[in-house]
Structure formats: C-alpha cells, structure tokens
Amino acid sequence: MNLAERVKTLTPSSTLAITAMAKELKQQGHDVIGLGAGEPDFNTPEYIIEAAENAMRNGLTKYTPAGGILELREAIVNKFKQDNDLSYSTEEIIVTTGAKHALYTLFQVLLNESDEVIVPAPYWVSYPEQIKLAGGNPVVVNALEENSFKLTPEQLENTITEKTKAVIINSPSNPTGMMYNKEELIELSEVCIKHNILIVSDEIYEKLIYTGDPHNSIAQVSEKVKQQTIIINGVSKSHAMTGWRIGYAAGDKTIIKAMTNLASHSTSNPTSIAQYAALAAYQSGNGALDQMKKDFSERLDLLHELMNDIPGISCQKPMGAFYLFPNVQEAVKQNGFERVDEWVTALLEEEKVALVPGSGFGSPQNVRLSYAISTENLKEAAKRIKRFVMNHQ
Numbered sequence: 086m087n088l089a090e091r092v093k094t095l096t097p098s099s100t101l102a103i104t105a106m107a108k109e110l111k112q113q114g115h116d117v118i119g120l121g122a123g124e125p126d127f128n129t130p131e132y133i134i135e136a137a138e139n140a141m142r143n144g145l146t147k148y149t150p151a152g153g154i155l156e157l158r159e160a161i162v163n164k165f166k167q168d169n170d171l172s173y174s175t176e177e178i179i180v181t182t183g184a185k186h187a188l189y190t191l192f193q194v195l196l197n198e199s200d201e202v203i204v205p206a207p208y209w210v211s212y213p214e215q216i217k218l219a220g221g222n223p224v225v226v227n228a229l230e231e232n233s234f235k236l237t238p239e240q241l242e243n244t245i246t247e248k249t250k251a252v253i254i255n256s257p258s259n260p261t262g263m264m265y266n267k268e269e270l271i272e273l274s275e276v277c278i279k280h281n282i283l284i285v286s287d288e289i290y291e292k293l294i295y296t297g298d299p300h301n302s303i304a305q306v307s308e309k310v311k312q313q314t315i316i317i318n319g320v321s322k323s324h325a326m327t328g329w330r331i332g333y334a335a336g337d338k339t340i341i342k343a344m345t346n347l348a349s350h351s352t353s354n355p356t357s358i359a360q361y362a363a364l365a366a367y368q369s370g371n372g373a374l375d376q377m378k379k380d381f382s383e384r385l386d387l388l389h390e391l392m393n394d395i396p397g398i399s400c401q402k403p404m405g406a407f408y409l410f411p412n413v414q415e416a417v418k419q420n421g422f423e424r425v426d427e428w429v430t431a432l433l434e435e436e437k438v439a440l441v442p443g444s445g446f447g448s449p450q451n452v453r454l455s456y457a458i459s460t461e462n463l464k465e466a467a468k469r470i471k472r473f474v475m476n477h478q
C-alpha cells in the first residue's frame with residue numbers, strides 16, 4: 086500500500102525506540118535500568134481515582150461537549166487565576182486528549198502549507214513532527230548550552246521570516262529542565278509582538294520546579310502578549326496522570342473555537358471519566374503532590390552529583406521537570422566512539438542502562454536521563470555508567 090506523503094517522513098519517537106530495546110533485553114532476562122521514562126513513577130492520588138470511580142457509577146460515561154465539560158473548563162479558569170494571575174473565560178479554554186493532542190490540534194488549525202514555526206533545540210520530540218503533519222515547516226534554532234539551552238531574543242529575531250507564524254516556548258523544558266526567567270520572557274515577547282507572531286507556551290512542567298523560583302508564564306508579561314499566546318498545559322505530569330490523557334489549551338477565542346470544531350470531528354471529546362478525575366485534581370489543590378515534588382528534588386540532587394563525577398560528562402543543574410541533559414561528547418570521544426547514539430547503544434548492551442540519545446531532541450552531543458525511578462536504581466545506574474566509561478578509557 087502506498088502511504089500518504091505526509092506520513093512518509095514521520096520518524097518514530099526516539100524515546101520509544103530505546104524503551105523498546107530495553108524492553109527486549111528485559112524479556113531476555115537481563116537486569117535493565119531504564120532512564121528513558123517520560124512520566125512520574127508515582128500513582129495517581131487516591132482522591133482522583135475515587136472521583137473517576139464515582140463518575141462511572143453516576144452514569145457520567147456518555148459523550149461530553151467536544152471542548153470538555155463546563156465544570157472542568159471553569160476549574161481550569163480558576164487554576165489560571167490562582168496560580169498564574171491570568172483571566173480567561175471558558176470559551177478561551179479547550180480540554181483535549183492530553184497536552185500532546187492540544188498541540189497537534191493547534192498546529193492543524195493554525196498552519197498553512199509552508200508556514201514556519203520556530204522550534205528552539207533541544208526540543209520535545211513531537212514538536213517538529215506535529216508541525217510537519219500540519220503542512221508547516223519547523224525551523225530549528227540551536228539554543229546554546231552556554232546559555233542554559235535557552236533561546237535568546239537575538240536568535241529569535243534573526244530566525245523570523247515573513248513566513249513565521251509562531252514560536253514554541255517550553256519552560257520548564259523537556260529535555261533540559263531549564264526555565265526562562267521573567268526578564269528573558271519579556272525580551273522574547275517583545276520580538277514576538279514586533280513581528281506579530283503567535284507564542285505557543287508549553288507549560289506542562291509548571292508544577293515541577295525545584296529551585297524555589299516561581300513559574301513564569303510568558304502570557305503574564307502583558308495583556309497584549311497574553312492575547313498573542315496559546316498556553317498548553319495538563320494534568321499528566323503535575324498530578325501523575327499520564328494515562329488519563331487530559332490536557333488543555335488556553336488563548337484566543339477564535340483559535341480555541343477552531344480547535345474545538347476540529348476535535349468534534351476527530352476525538353469527539355476527551356474521555357468523560359478522565360475529565361471528572363481532572364476536575365477533582367484541580368478542585369483539591371496540590372497537597373498530595375508535595376511528596377512527589379520533594380522526592381524528585383532529592384533525586385535530582387543525587388543524580389546531578391553522580392553524573393558530574395564521571396570523567397568526560399558535564400551536566401548543568403536543571404531547574405525543573407524530571408530530566409537531566411548532560412553533555413557526554415568528551416566521554417564518547419575518550420571511549421573511542423564516533424557518535425553519542427553508538428555510545429548509548431553500547432552502554433545498553435554492556436551495562437544494561439537505557440538512556441535517550443540527544444539526537445532525537447536536536448542536540449546530538451547530549452543524552453537525556455529521567456529520574457522518575459527509585460533512588461536505588463539511580464545509584465546503580467550511575468555506578469554502571471561510570472564503570473562503562475572507565476572500562477573504555
């Protein structure tokens with residue numbers, strides 16, 4: 086069968102490829118430690134599960150409005166007011182099947198053939214693919230490690246063309262864990278306003294910040310910037326709810342309406358029960374998540390120290406999310422490998438530790454390690470990586 090042109094260049098997620106290899110080794114009986122996970126290793130809090138159970142028993146198992154139940158959109162409006170001091174109406178919110186589908190739908194309604202979207206690298210793997218699927222062109226700009234992997238206003242200015250429609254800002258970032266401060270967001274927003282480009286602000290890791298710094302949304306800069314921003318968020322990472330598939334987008338009514346129309350012909354609606362679960366998540370505050378955040382923070386300190394102790398590996402300290410993104414270029418060379426990807430494969434084969442090569446994130450000299458696993462496993466993984474590096478010196 087001759088497949089559609091638009092899927093011929095679609096690449097499988099690099100995160101999933103290494104996970105598949107690790108799984109195969111595990112099935113063969115090997116003791117594999119996977120540092121590839123993109124989800125919290127904690128269970129969804131009990132009160133959220135109970136809310137879903139009640140929804141099922143009370144017959145809330147039917148189609149819902151395409152853009153999500155009104156109660157949940159109201160709860161999201163409240164969340165924005167309380168957490169971010171941003172005022173939205175319920176028509177400016179769409180609930181989607183995960184944040185991933187909010188982004189997918191957004192690009193579908195936004196982009197015409199060859200419209201450009203600026204994607205700062207290192208980037209989350211799905212941005213370029215989703216932009217291409219919508220007929221757009223992802224324009225990748227390398228945010229330098231010296232600048233904590235953050236896009237500068239000059240880089241943004243120099244990349245904008247008459248075809249630029251939007252730029253993606255992901256803070257805290259997957260894969261780097263870095264965050265823009267208020268000043269940096271103001272400067273970037275000035276460039277966006279000047280050139281009238283839309284800001285897609287992916288804030289899915291908002292609740293996982295370990296420095297004590299507040300989360301800043303670029304939409305908070307001014308009313309004008311808010312009108313030119315679509316915020317993407319969801320409960321996957323903040324409430325350990327990756328499998329429930331509830332995300333949302335907030336912004337301009339016309340864009341949200343178009344996204345809702347598209348959703349009505351694609352998903353119909355996000356799962357009704359999961360929407361009631363997310364409603365409970367937002368109505369009950371963040372109490373149950375403090376422990377998760379505390380554990381992540383301790384693991385970050387530990388793994389960051391252990392990784393920097395390995396010859397040829399250097400790692401900046403991330404501020405949020407649950408990933409480390411060390412530069413392993415030196416170690417790769419010292420160990421006699423040409424490319425990071427080969428080094429990662431050899432590490433998996435010899436020491437049974439699975440990392441994700443940075444190439445999938447547009448940063449081929451780095452690797453991504455997730456610390457969404459137990460402290461014992463993190464220590465063991467770091468010990469094995471060090472042994473691998475030393476054995477290949």
Ligand code: PLP
Binds near residue numbers: 184258321330331
């Ligand atoms: N945006 C970023 C940066 C992510 O890392 C992820 C998940 O890995 C998503 C969006 C999608 O989240 P969801 O599970 O809500 O679709």
